[in-house]
Amino acid sequence: MLRGFLLALLVSAAPLSAASAATYALVVGIDAYPYEVNLDGAVKDARDVAVALQRAGVDRMTTFFDAAARKDDIRAAWTGFVEGAVKGDTIIFTYAGHGAQMPELVAGDEADGLDEFLQLPGFDRSRAAETDREIIVDNELNAWFSEAEAKGVHVLFVSDSCHSGGMSRSFSGKTRLAHAVTVKLPPPSEEAVSGAGVKEGDFRQVTVLAASLESQPSPEVIINGEARGALSWSFARAVEGAADRNGDGKISRIELEDYVFANVKSQSEALQIPNFTPQLPRSEDEVVLPLTRSAAVAADPNVKKTYKPVREAGWDGKLALTVSGSDLVPENTGGAGVPYRWDAAEGIFYTPNGDVAGEHIDAAAVQSVVEKFILLDFLKAMASQNPGTVSLTPQKDIYAAGDRISFDAPASGYRNMVVFNLANSGQVQLLDVQAEGTVSQEFKLSNLQVVEPFGADHLIVISTNEPVDAIGAALASKNADAATVLQLLSSRIDGTDTSVAIQPLYTREKL
Incomplete structure (x- = not known):
């Protein structure tokens, strides 16, 4: 995350033409750092993005x-793209x-007195002055992007790295944060x-x-x-077309933002919030990415967007689990x-990720927790194709006992909506059912107080035009459990035009 650079960027409001404009891609991924802690997933990320x-x-x-x-090679590739690109x-x-x-x-360039940089493998901070040719400083990116700006070329920069911030939750993975250079x-x-x-306003493209955000690190999850x-x-899934809600062969700034925000939250278990610059799009039709592959769909208004069953996305109905202290x-x-x-x-x-998902989980309760996370993985697979929007306020990565929170699920445009909680104990708790309406209505829970048992709850909102009466009846039953809910959802809404929103809620005792 490059704060000094981010503050200086704005986006063009002019829409792109998917039919005539060319798209270039420069993709960098680094796991192996000879002079820094290695990462585990950056190259997988880059290859995934490249394939998409x-x-x-x-x-x-x-x-x-x-x-x-x-x-030098990255710079040369960038220069070649700019020279070959046209307005x-x-x-x-x-x-x-x-x-x-x-x-x-x-x-005096930075308000906090610090420049940010992307660290390449050849940089060794113990020999910083000798190896500083292997960093890309935010100021240098400004200069690179100025070249594209001068030609009227649009730029989309996606930075899956970080430089600062703290984390309240326990976390066993790696962060994409290298030690600061102090000299x-x-x-x-x-x-x-x-x-x-x-300066701010100099860029329009x-x-x-x-x-x-600056207040959070970027963990590997x-x-x-x-x-x-x-x-x-999330960006790779967006590029595959999942973010193209209207199937017009283009991803607008609004479509990309809505898709990425929702999926980063659910896939990272609310450990991070992505950051767009500028914060607001300049227009509703502002396009950030044309998708040539979607042109056939865009050309035929009768072709509806399709959704795959979650097993085609790799979900297999099983949970990887290690057990200690029991047979x-x-x-x-x-x-x-x-x-x-x-x-x-x-x-x-x-x-x-190393988070505490549930406390006081004994032999009698563990199966319910296992089934909860199998169901959650199913819901995440659905959400990756069609995520909904929900929010908790105030926004934190973990909430302490006694904290007051509000949960909001806006109206979705679908006729039916089901809202429920997957508790840290594995219980399923129905919150609301809106069935066979013209349009579902906003759902709000206000001034809720965090109480024990602590761990990880997941608030779920399913919005669909499919019938939900049977789902609602099962959730309302005293015997509702995750396995039953999974069976109902997989037989009724899997592979349909259904939006799934997931709000992780991690809690702990007050410190």
Whole structure:
């Protein structure tokens, strides 16, 4: 996340033409850092994004993974794209790897006195002055993007890295945060000086999507059993067409923002909030990404967007789980990937990220918790195709006992809506059913108080035009459980035009 750079960027309101404009892609992903803590999922992220962009029909793409990510080569690729592009074309630049900070290169340039940079494998902070050619400073990015701006070329920069922030929740994975450089270095290039002169409002053709707000780090989280960056994963799914709600062959700024915000929240378990610059789109039809692949759908208004059953997305109905302190093996476990963990002696159930998902989970309760997370994975797979919008206020990564919160699910445009909670104990708690209305109405819960048991609850909102009477009746039953709900949902709404919104709610005792 490049704060100094982000503050200087605005986005063009002029729509792009998917039929005539060309799209270029520069994709960088780095796991292997000889002089820094290695990452686990950045190259997977970059390859995933590259495949999605290729399938979307980008005209030219250059990729750099691990040791191949050298600054001069990345700069040359960028220069080639700018030279070949014409007004109205788009250059997409995605980066997954470490970010860091350093004392500002130009006095008075940064409000906090710090420049941000992307760290490439060749940089060694113990020899910073000798290896500073292998960092890309925010000022340099300003200069690079100025070249595209001068030609009327649109830029979409996606940065799945971080440089600062703290985390309240326990977390076992890695963050894409390298140690700060504490010594003041000379500017590594002339661009590092000239780019400092770029001020807010100078750009009209650039959109920036960063992994998180400055107050949060960008963690690697477990998605489908693998360490990944939630932003890169969500961006790849968006490019595949999931964000193209109206199927017009273009992803608008609003479509991309709505899709990415919802999926980063659910896939990261609310550990991060992505950050767009500028904060608001300039117009409703502002386009940030044309999708050549979607042109056939756009040309035929009778072709409806289709949704895949979740098994086609890799969901298998099993949960990866390790057990300590007991010989009990819960049913429907044995899934692949980084596992959940149940410490039977302590009665604590942990997520693959290392969070406490539930307390006081004994042998009688563990099966209910397993079924809850199997259902949650099913719902996440549905949400990745058609996410809804929900919110908790105030917004925190973890809530303490006694905190007051409000939950809001806006009207969706679908006729039916079901709202329920997947409690940390594994219980399913019905909150609302709106059946066979013309349009579903807003749902609000206000002034709720956090009480024990603590752990991870998940508030779920399902919006659909499919009948929900049977689902609502099952949820209202005293015997409602996650396995029953899963069976109902998989037989009634899987593969349909159904929106799923997921709001993770992590709680703990007051410190």
